[in-house]
Structures are given as C-alpha cells and as structure tokens.
Amino acid sequence: MGNVMPIPKQHRIIKPENRLQSKMRLSKLSVSELMAKANAVMAAIAASYPEWLQKDLEKLIAAHERLREDPLDEAARSELFRTAHDIRGQAAGFGYDLASHAGGSLCQCLRQRPVLSTADLHVVDAHINIIRACLGQSLKGDGGAIGQELVAELNILIERTKPRQ
C-alpha cells in the first residue's frame, strides 16, 4: 500500500446514526475522578507486572534456545518476535522503559535479519540480558547509568553485526 492516497473521482459522505450516544452510560464520576480511579487500576496492575515480565522473559529464553538449535525454526522466531513485541507494548506502561526499549529493538533486529546467524543470535541474547537485568536489578525508567551502559553496548553490537544493504 502506497502512502499517496488515490484521487477519488466521486465520493459520498455518510453520516450514520450515532448509536453510541444513547448507550454511553459511563460512570457518574467527573473526568478527573474517573482518571484517578483508572490510574489506581494501573498502579494495582503494576504491582503484578514483574511476574508478567518474568513469564515473557522465560518465553524469550526458550525461543532463543530453540533458535540456537535450529536457526530456521519459524515457530520459535515468531514466538520471539511476538513476545518482544508484547514487552515493547506493555513494559513502559509500568515503569520498565528500558525493557520496553529492548523489546522494540529486538523486534527491529528480527525484521532486519530474516535468517539468524550465530552473531545475530548473540544480538538476541544481548537483548534478553537487558530484560533480565531490568527484572533482576529492578531497573526502572531508562535504568540510570547501568541502563545507559547496557544500551550503548547493545547499540555497538547491533551496529557491528548489522546486515549490509
């Protein structure tokens, strides 16, 4: 799909009945009260997030192990991508920005490397190690000085093993 929208010769504007307006019976709380309630919900979920992240980490480790045995294992590759993608989408919402960054970076590496060499698997391992460190050392936010160092090392490794165009 291109980015340029085709020029429509004819168009029709349709205004369907707003069937939601009459059904929308949200809480009687004010918006600020609702947000306080919703943020309390997020804080409660955040307490259990390390357990979720631990399970995702175990999935990453298992998929990585399977790929070490067979780098062409598509199911393992798919599991690795899917789990990294989930971490990318969830971790930052609960304060684990560095883990989220590692998840996103792993997805990007997998997109750029259709076949995983030994060096690529080392890159995957480096991503997993960052997420492991986030949990083991409770690295929240960008992980501070340790986090910056880990990201810098990871970036060097990614650059060194980057596939040539």
Add this chain to the structure above:
Amino acid sequence: MSVLIIEDNENMCRILTRLLKSFGFVDIRYAAHGQMALGLLREKGVDLAILDWHMEPMDGIEFTHKIRSKKTSPDPYLPIILLTAFTEMSKVKIARDIGVNEIMTKPLSPEALYARLTSIVRQPRPYIETESFFGPDRRRKAQPGFRGPYLRRDDKKRKLAALSG
C-alpha cells in the same frame, strides 16, 4: 454499550478489561484474533471494537479491511480503535487508510483510552465512500491556510467560493 476486545495477549486483555470496567463498561466480550471476531460479529453485533494490530491468523488491519468491505461486512460502520506498538508514520497511514477510527499507541494509558472513547461517542466523524475507500473521514480538522491539493469535487466549489471572497 458493548465492547469487543480483539487481542491475543492475555495481559493486554486484562489491562483493557480493568480500565474499561473502571470507566463503567459492563458488557465486554473477547476474541483472540480477527477471524474469531468476525464470526462473533456475525452472530451478535457489538457497539465498539478495540483490537491489536499484530495477531495471527488474522491481524487488526485485515480485520478492519473486512469490516469496511460493505458487501460482506457484518457491520461496516463498526467503530474501531486500533492498538499498536508501531509508531512509524507509515504504519499510522496504513491504519488510517484501511478505515480505523482511532489509533492508540502502546503503552496504554487511561487518559489516551478515555480520550479515544469519548471522541468516537461524542464527536463521530462522517463516513466517506469512494471507489477505493470506505471508512471514517480522514480529515479531522479544517485547516484555514490549506493550499491544496483539492481532491474532492466539493473542494473545488469551496476553493472557488473562497477565491471569490
């Protein structure tokens, strides 16, 4: 008001469910992927769908395409909020041009979810039908200084009217 969550990640389903409940939603249904959701919608309609982009075997984009295909869709006007960890502009354009009503990037925040829900309910955009597109109007706001290109037939009239003062 019924909401269908189409998401294959249990944790994200939990987060969405608890946030929606905190906003006062009661009727919340689930499907693990687009294909399952289409089956559910053919049996019983819902008022709104919140779905992930990345799912197998049918992802959020293919699901939206099938929903906006008027001849075969169970509900071509179904309001759709797409969740994605992909933040590149090219991805946003794909989602917009396939007919998604609202896009929400992960990590999820209560404020962002609430804003999109209220936008769909209180400020619904008209639907546009052309030879190549059917979905919510991709124009969100009038730009006073807009200099073209003028794509719609009505635009030419507007342009002439503006020129003639």
